[in-house]
Amino acid sequence: MWKSIRWRATLIAVLTTVSIAVVLPSLTDSLPETWKKKMPKIHLGLDLQGGVFLRLAVEIDKAIENTTLRYADDARAICREKGIPVLGWQRAGVDGFSLKLPPGDFAGRALAVLKDELGSLDLSQGETRPDGATLIGRLKPAEVQGIRTNAVSQGVETIRNRIDQFGVREPQIVAEGEDRIVVQLPGVKDQQRAIELVGKTALLEFKLVDEGASIEEALKGNIPEDDEILYQRSVDRQTGRTTKTPLVLKKRALLTGDTIKTAKVNFGSERGGAHVSLSFDARGTKIFDRVTAENVKRRLAIVLDGTVYSAPVIQERISGGEAQITGDFTAEQASDLAIVLRAGSLPAPVKVIQNVTVGPSLGQDSIQKGVRAALIGAILVVVFMGVYYRFAGLVADFALIFNILFLLAGMALLEATLTLPGIAGIILAIGMAVDSNVLIFERIREEIRSKKTVRASIDAGYDKAFWTVVDSHVTTLITAMILFQFGTGPIKGFAVTLSMGVAINLFTALVCTKVVFDYINARRPMQALSI
Amino acid sequence: MMEIIKNTNIDFMGIKKYAFAFSGALVLLGLVGVVQIYRGEANMGIDLAGGTSIQLKFQRPVEMDQVRRMLAGAGHAEANLQEVPGENILIIKVGARGKEEKMVSDQVVNLLRQKYPDNPLTVESVAEIGPAIGRKLRSDAVLALAVSALAIIVYLAWRFEFKFGVAATIATFHDVAILVGIFHLLGREIDLLFITALLTIAGYSLTDTVVVFDRIRENIRLRKRSTFSETINLSVNEVLSRTIVTSLTVFFTCLALLFFGGGVLKEFALALTIGVVVGTYSSVFVASPIVAIWRGEKMVEVKR
Numbered sequence: 001m002w003k004s005i006r007w008r009a010t011l012i013a014v015l016t017t018v019s020i021a022v023v024l025p026s027l028t029d030s031l032p033e034t035w036k037k038k039m040p041k042i043h044l045g046l047d048l049q050g051g052v053f054l055r056l057a058v059e060i061d062k063a064i065e066n067t068t069l070r071y072a073d074d075a076r077a078i079c080r081e082k083g084i085p086v087l088g089w090q091r092a093g094v095d096g097f098s099l100k101l102p103p104g105d106f107a108g109r110a111l112a113v114l115k116d117e118l119g120s121l122d123l124s125q126g127e128t129r130p131d132g133a134t135l136i137g138r139l140k141p142a143e144v145q146g147i148r149t150n151a152v153s154q155g156v157e158t159i160r161n162r163i164d165q166f167g168v169r170e171p172q173i174v175a176e177g178e179d180r181i182v183v184q185l186p187g188v189k190d191q192q193r194a195i196e197l198v199g200k201t202a203l204l205e206f207k208l209v210d211e212g213a214s215i216e217e218a219l220k221g222n223i224p225e226d227d228e229i230l231y232q233r234s235v236d237r238q239t240g241r242t243t244k245t246p247l248v249l250k251k252r253a254l255l256t257g258d259t260i261k262t263a264k265v266n267f268g269s270e271r272g273g274a275h276v277s278l279s280f281d282a283r284g285t286k287i288f289d290r291v292t293a294e295n296v297k298r299r300l301a302i303v304l305d306g307t308v309y310s311a312p313v314i315q316e317r318i319s320g321g322e323a324q325i326t327g328d329f330t331a332e333q334a335s336d337l338a339i340v341l342r343a344g345s346l347p348a349p350v351k352v353i354q355n356v357t358v359g360p361s362l363g364q365d366s367i368q369k370g371v372r373a374a375l376i377g378a379i380l381v382v383v384f385m386g387v388y389y390r391f392a393g394l395v396a397d398f399a400l401i402f403n404i405l406f407l408l409a410g411m412a413l414l415e416a417t418l419t420l421p422g423i424a425g426i427i428l429a430i431g432m433a434v435d436s437n438v439l440i441f442e443r444i445r446e447e448i449r450s451k452k453t454v455r456a457s458i459d460a461g462y463d464k465a466f467w468t469v470v471d472s473h474v475t476t477l478i479t480a481m482i483l484f485q486f487g488t489g490p491i492k493g494f495a496v497t498l499s500m501g502v503a504i505n506l507f508t509a510l511v512c513t514k515v516v517f518d519y520i521n522a523r524r525p526m527q528a529l530s531i
Numbered sequence: 532m533m534e535i536i537k538n539t540n541i542d543f544m545g546i547k548k549y550a551f552a553f554s555g556a557l558v559l560l561g562l563v564g565v566v567q568i569y570r571g572e573a574n575m576g577i578d579l580a581g582g583t584s585i586q587l588k589f590q591r592p593v594e595m596d597q598v599r600r601m602l603a604g605a606g607h608a609e610a611n612l613q614e615v616p617g618e619n620i621l622i623i624k625v626g627a628r629g630k631e632e633k634m635v636s637d638q639v640v641n642l643l644r645q646k647y648p649d650n651p652l653t654v655e656s657v658a659e660i661g662p663a664i665g666r667k668l669r670s671d672a673v674l675a676l677a678v679s680a681l682a683i684i685v686y687l688a689w690r691f692e693f694k695f696g697v698a699a700t701i702a703t704f705h706d707v708a709i710l711v712g713i714f715h716l717l718g719r720e721i722d723l724l725f726i727t728a729l730l731t732i733a734g735y736s737l738t739d740t741v742v743v744f745d746r747i748r749e750n751i752r753l754r755k756r757s758t759f760s761e762t763i764n765l766s767v768n769e770v771l772s773r774t775i776v777t778s779l780t781v782f783f784t785c786l787a788l789l790f791f792g793g794g795v796l797k798e799f800a801l802a803l804t805i806g807v808v809v810g811t812y813s814s815v816f817v818a819s820p821i822v823a824i825w826r827g828e829k830m831v832e833v834k835r
Contacts, residue, residue: 055664192637192659280617352634353661362655369793377787381780388533390778421724424788424796428731431784435777439742442773468745471690471736478682481736483727486675
């Protein structure tokens, strides 16, 4: 008997020591550094510490479409180079396009040339009519698949890059399913800014202004084939009103943001306010040098995500590989823009489909009230058990304290996230935890009534109640597991604390309390039990 | 020994007709609630219906009517306003419109900042759920309820027998339906936390039911009485004090949560509190009588 008691008591003592060591870092900050660093910690969910949760839908079709359009441009340029006239072109679905070629052997020649140059396309000849032939290009399925996976994985990388530069402690950026990205930014207060930073595609393009085209005509729809209308946005510093001015631009981008080496914020431009200076990498510098040399006295528009920020006249050739984006930015906007330009553009545009933001004060308030409710609930239960079951009740109370301690330790070890519903789960687990002991105690009472000795009654009580306790715990565990499987963030937290609390309860209610009774009985058999 | 009840001998089976009538009426109420939810007529939380919910704290009180008019002017005539008295907290809810994935929180906050330039506000929380996510969360919730029902039947069929499993599941759905009915009747919000409460109560109510079933099984083996109804009566009476004590401790913690847990958890705590009462009732008055009616009065032993 003694051996078994000693063994169980040692187990409980070891578990308790480990649990206290593990739980302390989550409760207090005043601990030795090495202790704090080595031990895992319970993470607070966004609903408790405040922060921004964003779920983004990646618009993969847009990325496929953009790639297709780029190939269509390339195909036309190649044809032109080889002296094959292209009469016109059209899109064909998201992942295809068709070129209209003159009659004769042009279609055949184009097919041969393009097959050589554009390996990512499936090319085929469409119907041939007396007035011309068509050539259809379609992205190969492998290429489409590549864009699909890349759009999400590259998107996650880019966003992580931006967030790292912005400086958020313990951000979480993960892909979800095929076309979603979930971003969690603890401690971030300004959701508008966070959405801008995460959600901006940040596709930077340099495009020439088509001076020959008339804006009036273009707005009516008579727009040259290779041109497009984009709007220049400017903000009046006094009234805060934005105005939009249409510009006719050449569709083809001469240079894009992927050649940017660094981007930083500068103050004191002529328009006042902040601006962003860019410097290009070697390739970008070379292209920028050539572009500016070829187009002196023409206007070069700087386009970000389809909006023109400025369209200055190129005064002279620029060989230094530097450029500026001005656009009436506040310091904050300019610094965020510099971050997204450095981190690069998203491979596909994203849309925010879920945004949950909790301010730090509400989170703090929630913790305080949650802890208060837990304490009051625990006190009520402890007092009730003590009054109703006397000594046995106190033993159950003692097990309850271990239950809570082990639960917190388990959460720290699993580095689980504590959410507000998670606190509710702990509170509920406290109420349910004593159920096992109630079952056992009621059983013991029945046995005592049937005139058994105290010791035999206790043993029989534990024995007979065992399967009832297990069965009743399993049903709670089943629903908690299902909640875990289907629930989102905060609710997962509830499932975690409730199920862990109930599982640990099996140990504390069956082992911790029994060892107390066994110890007393081993010293001197109990004549009466206060229960 | 302190005992709340002593050696009871209540004829639970004798009053099963009244219990069934009472339960039936409440379940009917619940079904009305379910239909209303399905039709989109209930007070749905934005996490299930899609939309935007913003909680703002102002430095000084604001006129609700003014805000309402301003929001109506901005195209949110159907916005739902709620204030927390004494704390200058304003909660604005705007439903999602059709399939449009558009976020309006920025717009609303900016409008209010412009409207009250000398009454600074802080954004305490924002939740914006696009219709696509709302649809997904809704179907997840339904799936979770269905899967747990199935899992419970399977477990109880394995531990007891099929009829026990079905009876327990009916009792559980009875609780869930009643909870939905009461919440709908009170005009409370049906949101994800409420669904969580439903599943929790389902688990809790089952625990209660299993304890009673366990005793029934034991007493059948001991053949203490001749008829099944008598065995059930005896079993329920025997575990009655445990049922009441456990319900009390859980009830205490739920009350603590309800009164001290803060605003965010209030509805959740309310659902749990009502659920504990209903769950306790159903394991005594619903689950066991169903088994009795289904099995007949034969004392066939239940497998262990």
